[in-house]
Amino acid sequence: MIMIFGIPGPLLFGQLLLGLINGAFYAMLSLGLAVIFGMLNIINFAHGALFMMGAFAAWMLLNYFDIGYFPALILAPLLVGAFGIFLEKTIISRLYKLDHLYGLLLTFGLSLVIEGLFRNGYGSSGMPYRIPSLLQGATDLGFMFMPNYRGWVVLAAFVVCTATWLIIEKTSLGATLRAATENAPLVQAFGVNVPRLITLTYGGGIALAAFAGVLAAPIYSVNPNMGSNFINTVFAVVVIGGMGSILGSIVTGFGLGVIEGLTKVFYPQASATVVFVVMVIILLTRPRGLFGKAA
């Protein structure tokens, strides 16, 4: 066994992989948040709850409709995204004229309602969701032991994040989106239906969260608290990466996941706080975040 810094090779690489996986979730969730914040200027506190809904949607599809994992990867984001669009049309759109803080408060309230309802309906101990048989088992890579499903998660997350980044930065749709963020009335004057664009963007951000939820379902129990467990760390990630920066959220998400993983090897008790410590350091040295625009 190779020993690095006194830690066995399989252990270190195993932790790095796990860090990447965690990072994948951070990246996807903060990406959704960044997209929504960039376009709508709303801090979507309900993101964690909608992530949880994605996992529940996958679970419900399996248990009530016998629809398996791979179709659920598409269906669940669509369903929850549609729910997100419904939310946007009825509730969120009323916030645009108000101070940003009200957006935070409203979505916070929304997260309480969603989580409370699910907790009432489904209890807190979580429900099992099996890893699809195609992805079960593990591969022995020699220097480490990798469960196939976890490898798949990193791959899928990476693909989705890259695709999103490409769409926003490199396509004309993305350009229109970015323009609408800068100056909505002007873009509307060009004939673009800006409100619909905004609605679809919100739905898209939510769908990203739901997709992450489906990916998470086999790894964690599907339980109503899974969103709130993530959301606070994800906010720190967003602050570190720079609010509203797509690239920032992706890079920081993966990066912080790796840092957290390494902390777990060397000093496990601090693994929950290390993200916040990094955030404090960033705040002291570069307040706008690693990739953010100056305030």
Place this chain on the structure above:
Amino acid sequence: MNLSRRAITLGGLATAAGTIAPLRSGFGQAKPKLKIGCLTDMSGPYKDLAGPGAAAAVHQALEEFGVAGKGFDVEVVVADHLNKPDVGTTVAREWFDRDGVDLIVEVANSGVALAVASVAKEKNKVYLNTGAATSDLTAAACNANTIHWVYDTYMLAQSTGGAMVKAGGDSWFFITADYAFGKALQRDTTEFVTGANGKVVGSVAYPFPGTTDFSSYLIQAQASGAKVLGMANAGTDTINTIKQAKEFGIKMQLAGLLLFLTDVHSLGLDVAQGIVLTDSFYWDMNDRARAFSDRFSAKVKGVRPTMVQAGVYSSTLHYLKAATAMGIEQAKKDGAATIAQLKAMPTDDDCFGKGSIRVDGRKIHPSYLWEVKKPSESKGPWDYYKPVATTAADKAFRPLDKGGCPLVKA
């Protein structure tokens, strides 16, 4: 003109505020009335193992005791402690001070349990704890108003730890929830492992609550080369640890130091099979237990009782027997005297059979080691355990002189 408008509004507000707020009560009753409070987790991680099922168990005990014909009434109130010691303390205080509650049962959650114990002592009422794990309730934190009914960390450690070493699991690695409960469980289990000539190869503590991903700790456990993985945690944490251990193909034997029937139900047999755990009650363990469980399931459809819920039934029943024996008025007046009565009478019910209560407030009964069945061995839902070993009542719990309980006179 303006002034009166304001005055009326303010006056109206005051009255409104007054009506929402709780009032002090103090009305007399005609027939003597006992009031039982079931303080449990109705919405959190312990909802399924205790929760509404525990409340149902109280009612079942009342019905089977036949309260109606005995010349007194019993009222039951239920509250959710939300797994917070301050909520638990507030509810306990209000119940004892304001609502005339005489007995509090259940309280799954060690932190809440300890807090309620001191309130019960302060108000001289009766407290029968069934759900909490911490063995401190009968050690340093013991008092004359509290009885710890179903299990504790010592019992779990003694049964699972000692037995597993005997079965060949002589090297252990712990994954521990980094708070009092997890640490106590690890500490107690380590004593047994080393006492049976096993060794603890290593351990790792993880932040609690909030940790859902145990893969890194599992990797460490596997790398340590230990034969047994001791999970010093409970609820969702244990479920996640087990699921992820399966996913990573961990070859160690999994010791569920605190695992409930509802957790196994949640995990599913294909994941949970082979896990070894300790419960002092299983619905299918003998004829009496089966009979009780059938009666229970007739009311709470679709589930079987866990040991906590069985404990609620058992403790409530014993309390009613004691209260009738000493006289209801006397029981209401003096909690410590009621507890003394409970301790003086031997216990006997369908769930735990014959048992007794020690002077430090520890109820004594045998503990059982179980193994989770393979899916092929199970005949249907809830048929999950097969018996492995039994520890006799006098060995199952910490010896009386070792706890440091001030009630035990040397």
Place this chain on the structure above:
Amino acid sequence: MFGFSRPQFIAFLAMLALIIVCPFVVYPVFLMRVLCMALFACAFNLMIGYVGLLSFGHAAYFGMGGYVTAWTMKVWHLDASIAILLGGVTGGVLGLCLGYLAIRRSGIYFAMITLALAQMVYFFCLEAPFTGGEDGIQQVPRGHLFGFIDLSNDMTMYAMVACVFLGGFLLIHRIIHSPFGQVLKGIRENEPRATSLGYRTDDYKLIAFVLSTSLTGIAGGTKALVFGIATLTDVNSSTSGEIVLTTLLGGLGTVFGPVMGSVVMVSMENYLAQFGAWVTVTQGVIFMFCVLAFRRGIIGEIGNYLKLKL
């Protein structure tokens, strides 16, 4: 008097009368909880209502104040007054450290940073041995006030809590209606203009933050004494969220709003506790309702109806 306008003064007298009369008809421990929460909300309101900064992690100061008071009472057997003051000092010092980091940003960024910092405090409290982790610090004696007043009697304790609350309430009011408070309002209205006038706005904001967190620490310490327990609940993010809701419901930026808000919130929690997770759902619904349709809060709406500033 004290800077109250006439209608506010009448409202103050009404509140004072209620404080004096209620413990004889209403369960005193419930009232003490209301008063502690009210002080917490008033201190919180200082930031959001008058400085315009939403601190989403105020529970950190509340909880730490509670822990310090609980620990000093239990282990060092201090006088209750000193223990509570130490709680306040803790809140202030913590507020200074964390505020220094957070003040660099404003608006939503400030909110998110305070939330994240509070999470750090939460995890610290989880790990640190003196806090007792999940169990918290239990069996905290109520002790004595000024050496001779025994606080184990509920009514005596209530009298002390009421005095602490009134003291804090009047102090906040005094701060707002002082030259310092005027500068704060100016900063809230138009910070660049205030800077151009020569005011070091960051310092003012930080001082206000420290004042707010100190009073929050006092509220936390008092609460720990009343209930004899200091737990993780007092530092976690849902308590932070609750205090935001309490103040929003009562009326942001009003004098009596936070008090009204805590009466309603604590009563609601009391009533709904028996129904399990419905507390969370109800809180969420109220939050959403307040943001969408009831932004002025109860006192704000009443004040608007009566054309008063309450």
